[in-house]
Amino acid sequence: MLAPLILRGVNFKSGIVQGPLAGYSCAPFRRLVWQHSQPAFCYTEMLPAKQICIEHGAFNRYTSRHPDEVKLCYQLSGCDPKALAEATAIVAAMGADCIDLNVGCPKAKIRKKRHGSALLAYPELLYECLSAMRSATQLPLLAKIRIDGGSNERHNLLVAQAVMAAGVDALVIHGRHWREDYSVPCSWGQVALFKERCKGIPLILNGGISGPKSLHALLHKTGCAHAMVARGSMGRPDWIHYLSGPLEGELGSLSLKQSVRWLKQHLEDLSQLESCETVRLQARSIVPYYAKQLSVDSAHHLVRIIRGSSDFKNLMLSLKKIL
Ligand SMILES: Cc1cc2nc3c(=O)[nH]c(=O)nc-3n(C[C@H](O)[C@H](O)[C@H](O)COP(=O)(O)O)c2cc1C
Numbered sequence: 001m002l003a004p005l006i007l008r009g010v011n012f013k014s015g016i017v018q019g020p021l022a023g024y025s026c027a028p029f030r031r032l033v034w035q036h037s038q039p040a041f042c043y044t045e046m047l048p049a050k051q052i053c054i055e056h057g058a059f060n061r062y063t064s065r066h067p068d069e070v071k072l073c074y075q076l077s078g079c080d081p082k083a084l085a086e087a088t089a090i091v092a093a094m095g096a097d098c099i100d101l102n103v104g105c106p107k108a109k110i111r112k113k114r115h116g117s118a119l120l121a122y123p124e125l126l127y128e129c130l131s132a133m134r135s136a137t138q139l140p141l142l143a144k145i146r147i148d149g150g151s152n153e154r155h156n157l158l159v160a161q162a163v164m165a166a167g168v169d170a171l172v173i174h175g176r177h178w179r180e181d182y183s184v185p186c187s188w189g190q191v192a193l194f195k196e197r198c199k200g201i202p203l204i205l206n207g208g209i210s211g212p213k214s215l216h217a218l219l220h221k222t223g224c225a226h227a228m229v230a231r232g233s234m235g236r237p238d239w240i241h242y243l244s245g246p247l248e249g250e251l252g253s254l255s256l257k258q259s260v261r262w263l264k265q266h267l268e269d270l271s272q273l274e275s276c277e278t279v280r281l282q283a284r285s286i287v288p289y290y291a292k293q294l295s296v297d298s299a300h301h302l303v304r305i306i307r308g309s310s311d312f313k314n315l316m317l318s319l320k321k322i323l
Contacts, residue, residue, distance in 0.1 A: 001216065002244070003225040005040040005202060007098060007140035007169045012040035012071055016215075016240050017172070017204055019230030020075045020102075020144070022046050024286075028269030031066040032262055033233055037240035040226075041071035046102050048115075049078035049087035057090045061273040071097040073142065077105065079114040079125060081132035088136040098140035098169075101130060103159075106146070106178040117146050117178035123158035130166030140169040144206075144228075149177030149187045156190060160197035171198055172228055175207040182207075182231070191222045204228050212247050235289030237262060256298040257323055263290040263302070264319045267312075276312035283315065 002015040018025070018033050020043035030042040047062055057063070065072055074091040076099065078084050088099055103126065105116025112118075119126045126143075134141055143163050148156050163171055173194060175186025186207040194203055206228035209215045215227055232239040242251045266286060270279045287306040291299035305322075309315035 001219055001225060002227070005170070005204070005226055007142075007202070008138070010097070010140065014038050014040040014240075014244065015226045016040060016243055017073075017226070017228040018042040018233055018240060019172075019206060019228040020044065020046055020100075021230050021234070022105075024234060025230075026061050026270075026273065027064050027066045027069065028266045028273070029233075029237075030072070031068045031269060032237035032266060033240065034068050034070055036238040037233070038244065039071075039240045041073050041097055042069065043073045043075050043100065046075050046077045046105060046116075047087070047091070049076045049080065049083040052076070052087040052090050053083050057094050059094075061270075063091075063094060064273060065095065066269065073098040073100050075100040075102050075144070076133070077102040077110065077115045079119060079122075079129060081128045084129050085132035085136040088133045092137045092139055096139060098142060099133065099137060100142040100144055100172070101133060103143050104146040104174050104178065111178075120145065120155045120159055120178070121153070123155065123162040126159065127162040127166050130163065130168055134167045141167070142170045142172055142204075143168050144172035144174065146174045146176055146178045147187060147190045149175070149180050149190070150184070151177040151179060153177070156193050157197065160194050164198055164201070168201065170202045170204055170226075172204040172206055175205065188218065188222055191224065195223065202226050206230070209243070211251070212243055212245060212249060215243055216247055235259070235262070235291075235293050254293045256294055256302065259290045259293055259298075260302065260319050260322045263287065264316065264323075266290075267316065267319075271312065280309065280312045280315055 005012040018039045022045045025045050074096040076087050102116050103119045110116040203224045204226040209229050283306045291302045305318045
């Protein structure tokens with residue numbers, strides 16, 4: 001069952017990890033998660049290794065970290081071992097608590113560069129990438145993969161071998177094939193192969209976790225002890241707290257005021273990292289996550305405020321009036 005993650009002697013004190021969400025899991029989101037949950041660690045958005053090398057550790061929206069954040073895993077993407085090693089050293093110097101290679105992104109623009117899930121088909125290159133990262137840091141090193149799932153591809157075994165040979169400290173398994181979208185049921189039967197081949201490192205299972213019962217059923221079925229959740233915390237930073245609680249626990253409903261408090265902090269923090277106008281526009285794609293927690297009327301009211309505001313200051317004043 002759920003057990004604290006211990007990687008390279010570091011006890012991360014929880015068995016649940018907050019996963020990466022490109023376009024969303026930057027410091028303002030993660031700060032909310034830490035204020036309302038106690039994950040083992042949170043992930044940055046995916047960071048292209050070459051970009052990290054070019055910017056050489058510059059703090060920006062993607063790399064910055066709020067003082068309230070406890071443990072942070074920087075996720076790199078790429079397929080050039082040299083650039084990945086250099087980027088690993090850079091994010092380690094920036095204060096990373098652990099570092100991960102993205103081996104699961106299904107987006108065409110990522111795959112065509114042989115990054116993300118494309119690496120699954122090149123286990124030797126995957127091994128070289130992870131080995132290069134391994135030799136660049138003593139911090140816990142992870143890989144986040146997708147599995148064969150319902151496809152004819154048979155990469156699981158070679159990927160498991162590559163990961164182990166490179167010396168990673170934990171493997172995150174998203175239980176779907178890269179062609180499968182986020183609603184297809186996960187193929188958890190395939191975890192058995194990884195359990196057999198990746199002895200001695202924790203497997204962190206990801207996908208389809210809808211509450212404490214489904215989390216515990218998954219851990220029971222697979223015999224694993226650790227999980228990652230990603231989308232559940234969007235608009236609901238207390239999601240991991242809820243998952244970590246009793247099996248029969250209920251996720252309380254949210255008042256408009258509570259959602260607005262969270263949304264307001266999220267946008268205020270973002271405005272420290274991006275221009276107010278950029279944040280005003282981004283608020284349109286962020287608000288649905290907070291609105292979906294509310295009654296239909298409150299949700300419409302909130303969305304109308306965000307869409308109707310012509311400048312950031314007015315937007316924040318309108319949110320303040322609700323509190
Ligand atoms: C909008 C969005 C962005 C994502 N960005 C990343 C990413 O940058 N790196 C990554 O490894 N996975 C990424 N994922 C996948 C999630 O981390 C996670 O594997 C997936 O959502 C399944 O977990 P969940 O059901 O708990 O959300 C993303 C998923 C979504 C929906």
